[in-house]
Amino acid sequence: MTALVRDGSADDTNSARDVASSLGHADRDREVAQSTRRVVMASLGVMKDQKADRNRSRSLALAALLVILLIVGPLVWLAVEHFIAGGHLGDLTTEFNLWFCVLCPAILAAALVAGWLRKK
16 A cells, blocks of 8 residues: 555656646746737737828828819810810910910929928
8 A cells, every 4th residue: 555655646746746847838838928929919010000001191192183183174174175165276275274284283293292202
């Protein structure tokens, strides 16, 4: 019977060592998991910022296109209507309309490029 007790106590000692060593591994595993979680959360934050920047850029491009269409659309309509009504290219009114149709988008594009370059 003493042999059984000794074997049992030896097993208890080994199991206690196994538990102690597994606790050390658990601490190490927990630290690795926490550091991995921090890295993943930081990456997620960076990805969200990049997505927000893309959405902002897309919104600004759409707004700029809308402004260009709202400004240039009536001017083009006026020039086409003048040509349909029998106006000639040499008329002073037609020349001013055409210059305005060309210069207004060019100035607007230059302002957008200047703002974009200043932002970068």
